[in-house]
Amino acid sequence: MPPRSDTSRDGSLADFAAENDEAPDTDPLCGDEAGYPGLVRTASKGASLRNFNLNLLPILEALLAEQNLSRAAQKLGMSQSAVSHALAKLRSQFQDPLFVRSRYGIEPTAKALRLRAPVASALGVIRREIVSPEHAGETAIGPRFQCGVTEPLDEGPALVSATMEALREISAETALTFRAVGGSDWKKMLRLRYLDIVFDAKPAPDSDLESEFVKDRHYNCYVRSDSAIAAADFTIDRYLKMSHVILDTPTADSRSTLRQALAARNGSRTIGARVHTHFHAALVASQSDHVGTGYREDIALYARNLPLRVLDCPVPAEPSPLFMTWLRTRTNETAHKRIRQRLTQLYRQEGLPEARDTRQAPPASR
Template identity: 25%
Template sequence: MSLHKVDLNLFIVFEAIYNEGNLTRAADVLHLTQPAVSHALARLREQFADPLFVRKGSLMEPTARARSIVNDVRQSLQVLQNTLTPDSDFDFRGSERQFTFCLRDVLEATCLPQLLAYLNREAPNISIISQRLPRRDLESQLASGRLDFALDVLLAVSDDIHHELMSQDNLVVIARNNHPALHAGLDIYGYLSQQHILVSSRSEGPGVEDFELSRHGLQRQISLRCQHYYAAFRVVQQSDLLLTMPQTYARILNASGENTIYPMPVEIPPIDVHLYWHKNVEKDAGNRWLREKILELGVSTLI
């Protein structure tokens, strides 16, 4: 298929149908009539020699061929849009743009309040979606445009993914108030003699703190493995277990002083939090504006 023989507007229709799953809704989004969208779909089917979408009730289900090309289509449309949008065109005060983030629970609690407070003051019509995805899917989701940003620890990513250090956080240890073994404070011997909670989305394998402990030739005893710091924090409150977690989130959870926060008794490097985005949106005015603000807010919290 030669590109000069293809009407690129057809790909805009393709993306709208894929996103909406319905011809009527796609027509509304595109400000076209439904017959016009149906005609465009017929031309797309002819170009690809594939139905692309199959009706199931009121929905248009994408075929395997449609699923195989959707990311490339979205990526290409985003690149074209970026070339047509000068930096000065983004009116953040009047924009109703929606940005999608991939955040883990710790970063939702520590980053979203400050970010939303800023947006509510300066760009009240911009909205945010926060979701959690497997790390293996970050690149494909950023490339497809379904995801605008990801905030996470330093990850091994390709050159297509740009990232920058946003903030750092130290690890601290949480114990219940009046823990019977910690009247004199917490040293490394007391730390290793107690049972611990490990918070991880994985069902097995060490945590970041265990990697660092192993570099010192040390190993702790894990009594509970769970998925969320909030749950672990509540368990600590009613047990003698210790919890190692990021300091910023620990202060938020311990605002009422239910537990005691101790410094980590062994030297461990701070956790680096990076902001990730795809190279295709490097020059997108809205994306660039928001990521600059995120980095400004993040840098102000560096420890």
């Protein structure tokens, strides 16, 4: 039976004749020499392309991108057994295991990581110059788009909703995941593609990563809508004396510019409640005498759905910058680039006019 020929998807480059051979009976990550099928040390056959199956390169690219056999198969439109068979052939061609088992799926070896850039470059030329223009440069997002935040306060509803909306415009079937990575080696997670984007307070200096400024965030405070406090009376002394609801962050070394400003004044807040989500902080403030502090974009969303009044934050804190960082080799991936551009546009649109005192005359008694 001749190999399939289907140019309707990017994975068509992966339809190779070996797909119709018998798949190996062994686990694709356990067996043969040193536990890797297809990896049989042989004398070099030379660098001739006649001895190299170029049709396997899209499979290698997908495995490097997804770090998971089933996700790579889904991305390519192939069966998992066919991808396993291709991996065995790749190991034979490159004389290297290429991938080893890890906690999250499979992890590339040093040689596989070295191959990532030249493989992406070679396939990029083919897609741009040979494949029809309507498919050139297209790269599937996959079943999940995973974002990391190094500061818990950054995982607010405005950023999450902007990212979700940007993702939906590209792929309605892709799930969005946000996770706190402040205590993790998130740069390695980007390199291994466990993460697609990381949001941090500063750009990454690493040569294989790329960062872009997204926005400066300003602070506002919020209290319940019928609070007796007036905007004119909301001084820093009054702020510090009030009971606060805050996010219960896992680490004490927060880079929040608000905390830095308070530390510079030797000021400390009285913590009345600690919660684990932004919404619960707003909910607690709407039903108590606690005051909450957060980014203006997030508070704008809280105030639309909860009985809250927004006030200027009296602490002279610098705006909190937000950068997003990604793997440099993904800079020109069509879908990834569109998501970055769109989420930046949407997040910059989110905002609240100047904080205002919309308080009516306070009730005579409570």
